[in-house]
Amino acid sequence: MTAASRQDAAVARTGIATSALVPSANAGSPEETRGGSAVRGMSAPAAANGPTRGAPRSLLDIEGLGRDGIVEVLRLAESFAEVARRPIPKVPALRGRTVVSLFFEDSTRTRLSFETAAKRLSADVMSFQASASSIKKGESLRDTALTIQAMGVDAIVVRHPSAGAPARVASWVDVPVVNAGDGWHAHPTQALADCFALCGALGRPLDGGAEMLAGIKAVIVGDIRHSRVARSVTQAFSLLGAAVTLAAPRSLLPPAPETWPVAEVSHDLDDALRGADVVYVLRLQAERGAGAYVPSLREYSARYGITAARASSLAPEVRIMHPGPMVRGVEISSEAADLDRCLVDDQVRAGIAVRMAVLFLLLSSGDGASGAELGGHD
Amino acid sequence: MAERERRLTPPGRGVFVPRAEVMSAEDVRRVLTRIAHEIVERNHGLDNLVLVGLQTGGEPFARHLCALLEEIGGVAVPLGTLDVAFYRDDIGLRPVLPQAPTTIPGDLSGAVVILVDDVLFTGRTIRAALNALADFGRPRAVQLAVIVDRGHREVPIRPDYVGKNLPTSRNEMVDATVSGVVLGNMVAR
Known part of the structure; x- marks a missing residue:
């Protein structure tokens, strides 16, 4: 049957x-x-052959998660957003588990967000920063990962300046790995947070019945070339049904933008913004040398920045998003950043809920029903 | 057997085969009416009461009780819902995911909370619910109303209001909804 x-x-x-x-x-x-179908959607390296029992599941990028996985995470995140509104915003779900954040690149919001998420699930948190570690003495990534695993952690959150590093770590260790940003490649939890924040702002239900962002035109503007956020957000938005437009000077577009799941690529922001429902602004990544790709910051700001004039010319229901950190005066003006329809704070709040959902899905799944006793839980 | 159990029962482990209808829809309605009167009697009215239905099996019963209490007492009792997934003690043993929203009306400090569930079995769901309630304030008292008490407790939990005491064996399943209570078995395929 x-x-x-x-x-x-x-x-x-x-x-x-x-x-x-x-x-x-x-x-x-x-x-x-x-x-736990999202867990299924997350990549399981050992899943190719036979049962996945005991195989660690990891969240490495949006492609590996797929549309069903995104929906599952967003639905669960809604429960965790409710937890955040409680008088005591903490649940005992992951008591006794340890989550380590392994950061080889500077970050404040992502690391704080992951650690807050883990703490609100009652997990213990260990924090690792490459700048203050044996990496300085010459330890390899593999040895660092294995050392941390040997300390008995249950999940590893990895940020690394090289694309693919979290996937390598996932292949070495037996615990779930969450990609918290790797090089230009992917930043899946940021994209999930943005989907959650945008659905909330637009009043789109997270039931997964229809494509949640169907009919939405999203314009992603700025330093797309160097942005892992742009890659993940573009995939996630388009998987949920949005039509994505990339707007950037030629020098800041990725090598082959036509291979991205986008409806349109534009070099004229004002043209791209026509009919837009949301404009997603990216930071000019000076630390990745993006400053050399534009003639001057002033010119960039005038042509591709959300200036006060540009913001006021937008229809009032157009949402503005930014993954942070914002550089006011370059890609977004102070006036635009402080508008009510600028969802930056919502994105941060959503980030915690979504990361709680991801950690919960990866750490709570156990090995399916093997230990369950039928009917023994009323 | 609430929706949670229905969804999470792996098909490989068998199917629910109903054997006997223990209560009809009419019986359930009468039981709810009696419990509503017992609640008013025991609490000398409806002051400070808050009804909390456990997701997902208890929620429809809580809604019915709320309507009945308003009929009897003339005041609307605040109604909430609670999903205890994050408080369960079997996280990691089996898939545990919240199925429905938690909505608690305001701070519970000082209130008399009446938890409503469909079937009381091991008591572990109620144990989790008590922990969850503590995160919403400090209720003056917590009472428990269930439609069916089928025994086999694994923790020291007892109900305050019982629709029907139903002796069962451990491997039987009880499916309680507002349209009736059915006793059955999980049968291997």
């Missing part, structure tokens, strides 16, 4: 249609009906 016919039996018995609660109509295989 398939899962679908089991549901039919339930409907027949109670007279209440429960089929709407079934995750998917083709929930045939045991793997798919274990409840």
Whole structure:
């Protein structure tokens, strides 16, 4: 008997249609009906052959997560956003687990956000910064990762200036790895937070029934070439149904923008902003040498910045987003950054909820139903 | 057997085969009416009461009780819902995901909270619910109303209001909804 016919039996018995609660109509295989489908969506290196029991699942990029995985994370994040509004914004879900943040690159908001998320789940947090570690003495990434694993951690959050480093770490260790930004490659939790914040601001329900950002035109403007956030956000927005436009000078576009899942590539911001519902502003990444790609900051700001004049010419319902840190006066003016429809604070709040959801999904899944006793939990 | 159990019961482990209807929809309605009167009697009115339905099985019963209490007492009792997924003690043993929203009406400090659930079995859900409530304030008292008490407690939890005491064996399943209570078994495929 398939899962679908089991549901039919339930409907027949109670007279209440429960089929709407079934995750998917083709929930045939045991793997798919274990409840944690986002965990399934997250990449499991050992999943290719046979059962995934005991295999660590990791969140490395948006592609590995897929649309269903995004929806699962966002739905769970809604529960955690509710937790954040409680008098005591903390739940004991991951008591006794240890999450380590392994940061080889400067970061304040992402590290604080991950650590806050872990603490609100009652997990213990260890913090590692390359600048204050044995990396300085010449220890390799692999040895550092294995040393940290040997200390008995349950998940590793990795940020690294080189693309692919979190995936390498995931291949060496037996615990889940979360990519907190690697080089120009990906920053999946930022993209998930932005989807959550945008759906909230637009009043789009997170039920996953329809594509949540369908009919939305999103303009991503700025230093797309050097931005892992742009890569992840573009993928996530388009997977959820939004039409994405990239707007940047030629020098700040990636080598092959036509291979990205975008509707349009533009070199004229004002033209791109016509009919936009949200404009996503990226920082000019001076530390990755982006300053050399534009003639001058003043010219860049005038042509591609969200100036006060440009912000006031936008329709009042157009949302402005920025992953932070903002450099006021360059890519966004102070007036625009302080507008109510600038969602920066919402994005930060969403970041905590989404990272709680990711950590919970990766750490709570156990090995499916193996330890469960049927009916033994009412 | 709430929706949670329905969804999380792996199909590989069997299917629910109903064996006997223990209570009809009419029986359930009468039981809810009695429990509503017992709540008013025991608390000398409806002052400071807050109803909290456990997601997902208890929530419809809490909604019905709320309507009945308003009929009897003439005042609207605040109604909340609680999903205890993050407080369970079996996280990591099996997939535990919240199924429905938690909405607690305001600070619970000083209130008399009546938890409402469909089936009381091991008591572990209620144990988790008590921990969860503590994060919303310090209720003056917490009382427990269940439609079916089927025994087999694993923690020292007892109900204050019981619709029906139903002796069961551990491997039976009880499915309680507002349209009736059905006793059945999980049968291997």
